[in-house]
Amino acid sequence: MTAIPDKRGRFGPFGGRYVPETLIPALDELTAVYQKARRDPKFRHELDYYLREYVGRPTPLYYAERLTKKLGGATIYLKREDLCHTGAHKINNTMGQVLLARRMKKPRVIAETGAGQHGVAVATVAAMFGLQCEVYMGTEDMERQALNVFRMRLLGTTVTGVNAGSRTLKDAISEAMRDWTTNVRTTHYILGSVLGAHPYPMMVRDFQAVIGREARKQIVRAHGKLPDYLVACVGGGSNAIGLFTAFLKDRRVKMVGVEAGGLGLSSGKHAARFASGSVGVLQGTMTYLLQDGDGQIQLTHSVSAGLDYAAVGPEHALYQERGRIAYTSVTDDEAIAAFDLLAQTEGIMPALESAHAVAHVVKFAPTLTRSQAVLVNLSGRGDKDVHQIARMKGVTI
Amino acid sequence: MVQGGTSLPPAPGRISAQTSRIASTFHRLAEQRQKALIAYIMAGDPSLDETETYVLRMAEAGADIIELGVPFSDPIADGPVIQQAADRALRSGTTLRKIVAAVHSLRTKTQVPLVLMTYYNTILKYGEAAFCRDAAESGVDGIIVPDLPPEEATTLQPLARRSGLDLIFLLAPTSTARRQASVARLSNGFIYYVSMTGITGAMLKDRADVASKVKEIRRYAKTPVAVGFGIATADDVREIAPMADGVIVGSALVKIIAEGSPSVADRLGSFTRSLKAATMRPDAELSPTNKRPTP
Structure with missing residues (x-):
């Protein structure tokens, strides 16, 4: 495994944790739970099982x-x-993160989505494990990816349109972060890319x-x-x-x-x-x-x-x-x-x-x-x- | 960046945090057994000229400290009211540079402590050192950066301190005791306690929790604690103010500006006056010796 990022989530000068104080304890918890899980043979076995039998790897x-x-x-x-x-590859990450959400006993997951592939992958694992799920999506993206919006809804997920800014992925992430800030005690945020605050860039990379x-x-x-x-x-x-x-x-x-x-x-x-x-x-x-x-x-x-x-x-x-x-x-x-x-x-x-x-x-x-x-x-x-x-x-x- | 090299009225107490304008305001209020009313509006909404009018009116009406929001395109800690205010401010061409210049002009008219609330990227782009220097020279007293926890403030903090700017950190209901201790000690001017897990403009439900958290924070630092988020009415202020050293009202004021004419300044003034009255204990309010000196 690569030696980066460092403990503070730094990839050289990049990365880090630039988020409101409310989220810092949740990021600390997620980091601790993830670090423990990645060394736990039971977690790796469980993830491998679902990747093989369910994802098709x-x-x-x-x-x-x-x-x-x-x-x-x-x-x-x-x-x-x-x-x-x-x-799409997105489910490699959502499968890993939903298993972590279960370990943290969070009954609700949220996500942002751009093309809708990550949203569908989150909606899928949420349905599979019986978790409540809400996905934020820019209204511009909802229009150009209407099929994925409908797929998520068929999977039992609430898709919430975001009408701010450019009405695309960036605005969906902001809205998901606001939801997480509000519901952090009960909710895990399944971020879909190697973005956001530490540990996400590291953790999503590892799952992918x-x-x-x-x-x-x-x-x-x-x-x-x-x-x-x-x-x-x-x-x-x-x-x-x-x-x-x-x-x-x-x-x-x-x-x-x-x-x-x-x-x-x-x-x-x-x-x-x-x-x-x-x-x-x-x-x-x-x-x-x-x-x-x-x-x-x-x-x-x-x-x-x-x-x-x-x-x-x-x-x-x-x-x-x-x-x-x-x-x-x-x-x-x-x-x-x-x-x-x-x-x-x-x-x-x-x-x-x-x-x-x-x-x-x-x-x-x-x-x-x-x-x-x-x-x-x-x-x-x-x-x-x-x-x-x-x-x-x-x-x- | 301050144009023309106009000499500023010497800002008293630029030497140490103990004597900063913010610290002396809290000190004076404590002596008068009052709580601070901290009023937030978005700079440049709808224009910086109007912001100046609003600041003066709110100061006159009893706002003890005024926070000026710096508009950012992606304000992750803010609810729709302040997001839309930021959009309006950006559309009117507001930038951090223009806000710093506007503070410079305000400083010839009022000594009310002014705090900029800005997301980190606008400071980064300005240049941290240049920003601290210009802001302090213009008469900014403090800065709040909602997406900059102390761990990431290792470059900004010494620069702010050297310039005499109070760098105000936030604590939240989710903060652990360890974080309460370290963040409280690092915060200058005051400690911003976020009343709830949520974003600006949301409803505050658990008031009992605020009292106990503020008490916990006070174990770690003598710095005044101000409570913000979810405080929208004089009744809210009456309830929360006794728990802390100050209360912060933002979205409710921004809403008045969003509603527009007629007479936004008058309505901001009378609303501020009612909020300020709510920060005073009924007995304190009656005593003539506790009257706020006219600015």
Whole structure:
């Protein structure tokens, strides 16, 4: 396990705990319960059991043969997190956290959601364990992810629209934090990414690290050696850190995080924090974020609700500064083209978030050779995006 | 950043916390057997000119300390009333720099202690050292940063102290005894006790709990304790004030501003007067020697 963060939740200069006093004791409790659980063989056994029997792990590592041939460069492998129960990697984390909520005897869980994948994963584990559940979602996101809203409601969850600010993920997180501040004694907040105050960035990373642990074994088996590149999309960055963590010490393995370029970096309508952001504090953590000269958080834009967020996980900020992970961005249009391409060459519809990772591969795989392997985290499936893509293509369904 | 290098009236008691404007206010009130009324409004809502009018009116009507909210796009500790006030203030172009300048102008007109309540990112972006220097020079007396627990204040705290700014920390119903002890000792000016687990503008239900928590906190520090969150009416003030050294009223005042004309300043004034009256014990109120000196 990596030695970061330190005891105060610091990833170098990033991370920490910038939250109201009311929440500090809850974060202390969560840290203590989590630290105890991660060393408890019973907890690990329980989590492994549900990941295997309920989530469907391990997920396959699939050699994307036609895509590889079509792009004519590197050999491309897809880590199929889209095949997890509920359709995305998010449930790796929600399963871990719901088990902790049970250990803390909290009868209620809350969450924020952007694309709705995390919300669905929380609603699912809440239903499975009989916990009360409320999910906050920006009204803009509720509109573009109506299917996931309905799925959560079918699972018995209360979905509460947030009509403040940009009406997207950022505002949903603020509202979830306010709920948690109010109901902290009875409620566990299942944060969905490597964001927020310590211990969340560490804990969510640890729960997602199963992706990389599996993928490392699988690629050595499939390709005979470690991959040359890992590629993953980065909103908050949980699927990326989940894949990358197992490879951090393999200096030869290059890693690329793909941010949302929206309508293009020069348009100002994007969510590329590393391209034009600066260091600040938002929603509990110090990291790179998009802000104006007075420290006000800027509105972001992405076709993908899951990447449409002004801050990036603090651990990513550290690896960006250290140069261990490279970050780039692709535009909305490039992501949609990659969605089409993957659907038509491999019969796999990726989530628009994951389509950003695929879009980057489309750009640079042709510059590599067949002996070089690129491992892409296909973090979620695209069913939820079908309506939005239809709308963008001007098709009524 | 203070324009023109105008010489400020020397702020008395910039040397140590014991003699800061906030500390001397609590000291005077204690001698008069009164409790502090701390009034919060959002700076720049609807404009900084009007904020100046409102501050002067509230000071005149008996507010002992005035908190100016600094608008932030993502105020995680605030309920809808203050969120919307922040939106209005941001739309009117309010920034931390302009607020500091507005305080500078206010200081030629009133000596009421002024506290800025601001989320950490606005200070970070300003630059912590520059902010502390400019704020102190302009006549700001204290700062409250709701998303900055003492553990994360290791850079801001020495800078604030050097500038003579009181850095006011918060305690909550969930704070453990250990935290009560350490936070109470670190807080300067006063200790902000958050009356409930919740956000600004919520309803305060468990009043008995407030009394016992304030008593616990007082074991650890002599610093005055002021109670905020959920205090909206003169009746609330009458009930809570005896438990502490001061009460903080925010959302109820911000609502008056949100309702707009006619005569917001008059209504703020008369509401403040009724709140201040509620901080005084009935017998204290009658005694002419306990009359507040006119500012």
